[in-house]
Amino acid sequence: MTHGSAASDDASIAGDSWLATAQILIVDDELGMRNFLVRTLAPRCARVEAVGDTVAAGRLIEASHFDLIILDNILGGRTGLAWLAELRCDGLFTDVILITAFADLETAIEAVRAGAADFVLKPFRTKQILNAVVRCLDRAALRRENFVLRRQLTVPARTQAVERIVGTSPQMAAVRDLVLRAAPTRSTVLITGESGTAKEITARALHEQSPFADRPFVPVNCGAIAADIIESELFGHVKGAFTSAASSREGLFFYAQGGTLFLDEIAELPLAMQAKLLRVIEDRKVRPVGSDREIPIDVRLIAATNADLPERVADGRFRADLFYRLDVVRIHLPPLRERVEDIEPFTRMFMDQLSLQLALPPLPISMSVLQRFEAYPWPGNARELRNRIERALILGTFDEPGSSAPAEPRTDDLADVEKRHILRVLAACDGNRAEAARRLGVSRKTLDRKCAEWNAEPSADL
Template sequence: MRSFLTKTLATRCGQVLAAGSAEEAATLCAQHRFDLLILDIALPGKSGIELLRELREQGHSGEVILITAFADLDTAIEALRAGASDFILKPFRIAQILNAMAQCLERSRLARENFVLRRTLSEKRPASPLDGFIGNSPAMASLQHALRRAAAVPSTVLLSGESGTGKELAALALHARSPRAAGPFVPVNCATLSPELIDSELFGHARGAFTGAARHRDGLFYYAQGGTLFLDEIGELPLAQQATLLRVLEERRIRPVGSEQQIPVDVRIVAATNRPLAEEVRAGRFRKDLYYRLQVVEITLPPLRAHKEDLPALAQHFIATLAPQLGLEPFEITAEQMAYLQQYDWPGNVRELRNLVERSLILGALNVQALYPGLEPVPQPRDASAGAAAPTDLQTLERRHILSVLESVGGDKTRAAALLGISRRTLERRCAEWQAAAS
């Protein structure tokens, strides 16, 4: 029976390993991660049900099909209580075992998909990408072209650009347009992971691997199988974890913390950073070999100030999207208001524009003076005979706006950064630059 199953499944599965006893099977399970186990109940020595109980107690969460030639109702109940996914009587046809396997693997796929969806909802991330980026500017056209070309190949992609330029949206678009679109998209923000738990989050851990590890846990690489793993803020990853990630990218295998298992992974990596990684490499804060491994394809997302001609379309899109979500009436942006917005430098990029639209919807109108206290109104056009009006200094406008927001929240940089739609680090860097210039 073991030989028959091995020959039958070898051409249908990625890898098939066989064991003649529960003890031999336990050794294999300690070395490999199996998506599916087929266990005979009547084995020499320990029974299949006993082995199944032990595996479940150790945290094995994979699918298990039990087979037997001597079954009664009590045996079936005992098997289900031990954690069997299915129960098949011998002799059986090939179609029976293949059908049972298909159901088990589909159940496993749905479990991974549900995990990804719950995680996406809990973090309030977009579940699916927009049908392309908003805007018809040359910068957006170039970005769209680059994303279409990169999506068609399995290579690792590095997305670079300032905070708020839409790097996660670009990663979603890459996934949706790729052959992996049917697989999961698993985003993870490296900056929010505790340094002590990064390996566990990414690669999983075995039961008892560290204090508090009461059961086996799968990592995000496992849940991204067949799909895309999006590593946001990759520049925040500690050097030790950079070395581990490099090894995974080269070997395409992961090892859960505290385990000897080597688990093959079929995952496409898309990484993103708002830091200039080349400078981080020169400063010794990022591994050169990992940088070149990630930079197979690099796509830079343009800041909003580089394609301001897309402002009207972006603003209208956010109004049309957010108004129904908030249950509020949409508002119109006048030509004068748009002229004002066109002069602003948008340090928080598209995210800041979205925040502006949301606040305006809540207030019932776009009131520039109320939302941006302390800023001067847009200069009105003057008659040619009187001379042209001096253009607004964008850097001064940006500085005045940021400082006014800081003042309105009593100097709280965390709150100010949230209102501006930029990271606290970006805000602190701008303030440091202004202090240095003043001295």
């Protein structure tokens, strides 16, 4: 097949946006069919491998990631369907196109049950197999994108994340420069900084400025997933792996294939999970829960924390080897109180954004308002400032920072003073008890006990 005919065929194929970056494995024991598929796909795809049996295919699958497998059903001593069923039992979720010369209803039903994404009858024309490949790649991309969108609680602004790294201070100029330097690489990045300093926005900027910006960005809050299910959430599981595993399921690493996995609040990972994450970073493979097979991954990892990881390493609460693996490129986001010159651009940006969202006229930002804002320490950082602007728009006027809470009764009782102080810190941390405990210098267990005594909810408006 000539390159000219390839171009002609491509002109009649719609929606092949994922074809150029696809990595495809062909498994067929007929040399002529392998050569035909390689000639058809190689000029259009990033990588095409072709083998004649499932043993050789298994070695390739264990060594690297493939976006799609084209599998012949009759392979010498066994069927492609039997091998596909084994792959699914082992937790391999790569889409498979089954090709066969026998199109009886029973084979078609077995193909669906085994997990084939498409079914193509031999002999087929170039356009038929290309359309099947494009359908599978687009469907897989759409499935990942839908999964990511369902997990997001808020819709990010349409502007690029790098444009939302706001500030004229030298510190933020250095952050933007570091983002642009690190973005083109696949190196692991560790983002540090207090709550509300835009760690996720920085992670998104790294992804958006990378060569794989069209691939998924999957954010995960490690502190929000129960310890007993986080391994399954990250790595996936096979049917029957545990009591409630009624079917196999892909993990978040699978949905981030080719893109970025953002692990926020990485310090909250249990120690046992830290060891498994370290293994993934070193081997670039994940093992679904209940599977004996390790699946190669192609994922850029970004981690973030508001905790002091070296201190946690010293205390034995975070693995030193994992810390050093994560700390390849570190981006520290300074608190707002250390870059007062950034308060005005933040204030004006939030006023513009929120007035549009709330359909309310923007309030004039006077010099006296800016002076009050610049004198306030903003323990909740940019997130607290944004909330203050939203409150001002709704009320139609600015009040003093920190003055929205009801007046507290004056008392010298030590227990009351302690309670008010702890609840204020918890509110400043947006209910994040791990961060509040760190700021207070107490253990998380102590803080949980105090909150239980006072009937205090983490998200209470205090």
